[in-house]
Amino acid sequence: MRHIAVIGSGPAGFYTAEAALKTFGSEVRVDLIDRLPVPYGLIRSGVAPDHQSIKAVTRRYENTASDEQVRFFGNVTVGQDVTVEELRGLYDAVVTCTGAPADKRLGVPGDDLPGVIGSAAFVGWYNGHPDFAGLYPPLDGETVAVIGNGNVALDVARILAKTPEEFAGSDIVGHALEALRLSKVRRIIVCGRRGPHQIAMTPKELGELGHLARAAPLVDPAAFPPIEGDDMLDPGQRKSVTLLRGFAAAGGSDKPVIIDFRFFSSPVAILGTDRVEGIRLEHTALDADGHAHGDGHTVDISCSMVVSCIGYRSITIEGLPYDEKAGRFANEEGRIGGIGSGLYCAGWARRGPTGTIGTNRPDGFQIVEEMAKDLPDAQGKQGGDGLARLLGERAVNAVSFDDWRRIEEAENLQARDGSPREKFVDLAEMIAAAQPA
Structure with missing residues (x-):
């Protein structure tokens, strides 16, 4: 029997587990290991809470987790509760699928001032990630600057601009919903160092800005190149630019909240003494x-908060080589340490933060294909049984997938009207809810 450990239970982790089941059939056991007591990674804590249709992919992941050949070890931190070397001794292969959960620094003077927040932290705050439940973003000012020209920047701007009523049906956590209800933010400046033709924003996310109850987008017509140039864009990007041109033609709105796009604008300093x-x-x-x-031409804009949406980095794990420049694990086509090491990585941990959720599926299948070449035969290792014994000896309270279902049930029961769930944001509360009645 082959035993495969997958570190991380987000999209890359689940697609890798799915690929292993399809490739090796009944001759494999896959263990998903996550430092949180809850699975699904980016789907749970990264996808915008008002985009519930995207989160429906967890049904596919649940089917994988429900397979008797798959086990979930939640609340287990690799590098702390168990080392990479210990996993190598227990498993034929170890695949790191931890994503890229850390924010890149802006790298300008003042980027360490209170009120400068990375998008991973800000998105984690309104999505109920335990690491960011105590963030308390300063929403007491009239203006917020959002740095970036991708979909994450649009998500942040949209969440800041919505009314409480517009969150009906979402799973935004209660503490964030209340803070946004009291927010004094009335202008959201979205800054990008390049122009409309270079954005990484998709039409769906851009189009949503044109249908907000109290907010409207504002775009300077002078930011656009001649319209003939739009024909050179791919279809999706052309739709996005067409939407931006429509926003520019509308010339703003009398709505109380403005989402102000500033193209060809790059941050060179964050201003302030004790805060932004x-x-x-x-x-x-x-x-x-x-x-x-x-x-050389600069402009200073007063604001109370800066949200940086310029990219992410993987978090290092002791025992795994790391590429500091790329912000991901050092690897060759997904192999860490070369053929025979038994170490692999997939998803953003391998490629860096590029592509969509679905991009991780072919990535996971490719890694398992390489694994099948490297490890044609099982090596008689202990796998999950050995890991369970080791964690038990160390009094690590590992959470199973059945335990997670109890957490999920408790979150569903405590949901406010119209919301699918109210997430626990405290690890101790999660562990308590995981216990059998």
């Missing part, structure tokens, strides 16, 4: 290769 008081933006221009360069 403003941001300095430098105007940029594109060179022949499409790279943005500052032209």
Whole structure:
């Protein structure tokens, strides 16, 4: 019997487990190990709470987890409760699928001031991630700057702009919903160092901004190149630019909240002494290769908070080589340490934070294909039984998938009207809810 340990139970982890079941059939056991007592990673704590249709993919993951050949070990931290070397001794292969949960720094003066928040932290706050439940973002000012021109920046802007009523049907956590209800934010400035033709925003997310109850997008018509250039874009990007042109033509709105797009604007400093008081933006221009360069012209804008949506990094794990420059684990086509090491990585831990949730599926299958070449035969290792014994000896309270179902049931029962669930944001409460009645 082959035994495979998958570190991380987000999309990459589940797709890797699915691939292992389909590749090796009845001759494999897969154990998903997660430091949180709850599975699904980015789906639970990264996907916007008002995008419930995307979260429906967890039904597929649940089918995988329900297979008798798959086990879930939640509340287990690799590198603390068990080492990578110990996992190598217990399993034929160890696949790291921990994603990229850490924010990249802005890298400008003042980026360490209170009120500068990375998108992983801010999204984790309104999604109920235990690491960020005590964030308390400063929503007491009129203006917030959001740095980035991707879908995460749009999610942050949309969440800041919505009315409490517009969160009906979402699973935004109660503490965030109440904070947003009391928010004084009336202008959300979305800054991008390049122009409309270079955005990474998709039409669905952009289109939502045109249908908000109390907020409207504002775009400067001067930011656009000649309209003939739109024909050179791929269909999705052309739709996005068409939406932006429509926002520009509308010329704003009398709605009380404005989402103000500032293209060709790059942050060069965060202003303030004890907290964020403003941001300095430098105007940029594109060179022949499409790279943005500052032209020396700056503008200072008062704001109370800066949310940086410029990318993510994987978190290091002792015993695994790490590529500091790329912000992910050092690997060659998903192998860590070369053929025969038994160590692999998949998803964002392998590629960096690129692609969609679905991109991780072919990634997981490719890793398992390589694994089948490297490890044609089982090595008679203990697998999950050995891990369970080791964790028991160390008094680690591992959470099973049945335990997770009890947590899920408790979250569903405590949901406010119209919401699918109210997530626990405290680890001790999660562990308590996991216990059999």
